Amino acid sequence: MDELINAIRERFGHAVLDSYTRLGETTLIVKPEALHDLMLYLRDSGGFEMLTDLTAVDWLGRREPRFEVVYHLHSYSRNLRLRVKCPCEGSVNSVVDIWLGAGFMERETWEMFGIEFKGNPELTHILLWDGFPGWPLRKDFNWREDVPLPDNR
Amino acid sequence: MEKEILFRDSAGVETDVIELNMGPQHPATHGVLRIKLWLDGETVVKARITPGYLHRGTEKIAEQKTYHQVIPYTDRLDYLAPLTNNLAYVMAVEKLLGLEVPERAKYIRTLLAELTRIESHLVWYASHGMDLGAWTAWFYAFREREKIYDLLEILTGQRMNNTFMRIGGVAADLNHEFIVGLTDFLANFRTKALQELHTMLTDNIIWKKRTQGVGILTRDDVLALSATGPVARGSGLDHDMRRDEPYLVYDRLNFRVPVYTEGDSYARYLVRMEEMEESAKMAEQCLAQLPKGPVIADEAKVIPPPKDRVYDSIENLIHHFKIVSEGFSVPEGEVYVSIEAPKGELGFYIVSDGSQRPYRMHIRASTFINLQTLEKMAVGGLIADVITLIGTLDVVLGEVDR
Numbered sequence: 441m442d443e444l445i446n447a448i449r450e451r452f453g454h455a456v457l458d459s460y461t462r463l464g465e466t467t468l469i470v471k472p473e474a475l476h477d478l479m480l481y482l483r484d485s486g487g488f489e490m491l492t493d494l495t496a497v498d499w500l501g502r503r504e505p506r507f508e509v510v511y512h513l514h515s516y517s518r519n520l521r522l523r524v525k526c527p528c529e530g531s532v533n534s535v536v537d538i539w540l541g542a543g544f545m546e547r548e549t550w551e552m553f554g555i556e557f558k559g560n561p562e563l564t565h566i567l568l569w570d571g572f573p574g575w576p577l578r579k580d581f582n583w584r585e586d587v588p589l590p591d592n593r
Numbered sequence: 594m595e596k597e598i599l600f601r602d603s604a605g606v607e608t609d610v611i612e613l614n615m616g617p618q619h620p621a622t623h624g625v626l627r628i629k630l631w632l633d634g635e636t637v638v639k640a641r642i643t644p645g646y647l648h649r650g651t652e653k654i655a656e657q658k659t660y661h662q663v664i665p666y667t668d669r670l671d672y673l674a675p676l677t678n679n680l681a682y683v684m685a686v687e688k689l690l691g692l693e694v695p696e697r698a699k700y701i702r703t704l705l706a707e708l709t710r711i712e713s714h715l716v717w718y719a720s721h722g723m724d725l726g727a728w729t730a731w732f733y734a735f736r737e738r739e740k741i742y743d744l745l746e747i748l749t750g751q752r753m754n755n756t757f758m759r760i761g762g763v764a765a766d767l768n769h770e771f772i773v774g775l776t777d778f779l780a781n782f783r784t785k786a787l788q789e790l791h792t793m794l795t796d797n798i799i800w801k802k803r804t805q806g807v808g809i810l811t812r813d814d815v816l817a818l819s820a821t822g823p824v825a826r827g828s829g830l831d832h833d834m835r836r837d838e839p840y841l842v843y844d845r846l847n848f849r850v851p852v853y854t855e856g857d858s859y860a861r862y863l864v865r866m867e868e869m870e871e872s873a874k875m876a877e878q879c880l881a882q883l884p885k886g887p888v889i890a891d892e893a894k895v896i897p898p899p900k901d902r903v904y905d906s907i908e909n910l911i912h913h914f915k916i917v918s919e920g921f922s923v924p925e926g927e928v929y930v931s932i933e934a935p936k937g938e939l940g941f942y943i944v945s946d947g948s949q950r951p952y953r954m955h956i957r958a959s960t961f962i963n964l965q966t967l968e969k970m971a972v973g974g975l976i977a978d979v980i981t982l983i984g985t986l987d988v989v990l991g992e993v994d995r
């Protein structure tokens with residue numbers, strides 16, 4: 441794992457903001473500009489064949505930039521897992537062309553946080569109904585009042 | 594709606610593509626799954642899945658609850674395997690806390706996780722069979738499932754939504770009645786009941802014709818579409834987290850991981866059937882190896898004291914009151930903990946800001962992500978085979994929609 445992190449740091453230079461291992465989980469933090477290239481590199485040269493999970497965290501008022509998109513990758517050939525985090529202001533490049541399975545996960549993250557995934561051809565509602573107002577998993581979503589009832593459908 | 598594609602059928606006649614809604618109230622969609630199909634005659638041209646009819650916002654609710662209060666919500670995700678959901682969640686919190694679980698509790702957890710796997714696979718067997726017309730299979734599988742529910746009722750007090758796992762261990766020790774009942778059940782299940790289930794479907798010619806070659810997924814499809822669990826192992830992806838990334842006591846148990854390379858619905862059927870047998874073996878080994886000792890960790894800041902001691906000691910009363918009313922603080926950090934749930938990889942990603950409530954909790958729901966494969970598998974097949982695909986993916990809408 442250390443070799444891989446060093447190779448990535450050498451290859452992507454300042455685009456890698458940080459990397460650490462805590463509680464046995466290795467994390468890479470990258471700039472949004474380099475995200476797509478890094479993911480492609482991790483799949484093709486790093487052996488991370490599968491995107492296990494994709495989600496986001498809203499750090500409203502606590503960190504800048506506000507959002508963090510979190511990817512969990514899994515390498516079956518090397519039996520390794522890696523977390524990649526990408527701090528962003530609400531827009532990152534889609535990885536759906538690298539892993540088709542990112543489709544549902546990006547749609548869910550988009551509708552819950554309002555984070556745009558550039559290059560995803562189908563950013564539509566998946567768990568909520570079409571036209572749902574607001575982004576429910578954002579910290580400034582007022583869940584006591586903001587949730588409207590769906591009309592009869 | 595404007596006509597998207599104009600087709601010429603085999604006789605050369607121009608036909609329209611028909612749009613058809615399957616669900617959300619279709620009896621074979623295992624709940625409230627809606628699939629929009631585009632059909633050329635009986636052949637599926639395109640399929641689009643619309644889940645969300647059971648969305649309850651579990652991830653948002655968890656942000657308002659203390660860590661203990663979240664446990665009952667996890668039961669209601671995959672409600673056919675509530676104990677494995679509990680398990681994944683409490684393991685994530687324990688990892689953040691750095692809490693070590695007693696040996697006996699680990700064995701009880703493993704035992705219950707495997708019992709839950711059998712229970713979940715029995716429902717899959719029953720409903721998959723019934724969807725394809727094998728009504729008898731339903732009754733045989735549900736007879737066995739009822740026995741498991743009776744056992745769980747003896748142990749946890751409830752048939753479904755058990756909420757038996759606690760942060761630091763389990764809620765209670767195994768009682769004599771449960772152990773005797775479980776031993777009988779496992780012996781009968783392995784020698785008799787499982788053979789009956791095999792007799793009904795495994796060599797059944799109708800069953801084979803409905804499942805063999807239907808819904809083929811290659812190993813590359815599985816990797817690209819993030820499918821896990823029996824779906825992946827039916828397509829030749831030889832990975833089982835119990836063997837390859839062992840947690841609890843799986844490294845001390847002997848078991849085999851069934852893998853098939855055909856990638857069709859029949860291969861996934863065989864994987865699950867063999868998994869049931871392996872799970873029964875594992876449960877027997879857990880009972881045989883069960884060590885003595887406490888079933889919950891001794892950590893007064895996290896675990897409430899036993900109820901009978903609350904009444905005669907002021908310290909215990911204070912601890913109990915504090916933990917129940919305001920919860921306990923969890924160190925700042927983030928973890929992703931996943932386990933091999935009956936339906937695939939179930940993961941919990943928890944971000945803590947040092948307070949008593951999760952700052953963010955994300956559930957990596959196995960069936961939600963496995964469901965994406967249906968859009969691929971359905972294309973080019975018959976509409977009747979879509980029913981096979983829903984069954985073979987073993988979807989539970991409580992987990993898909995969260």
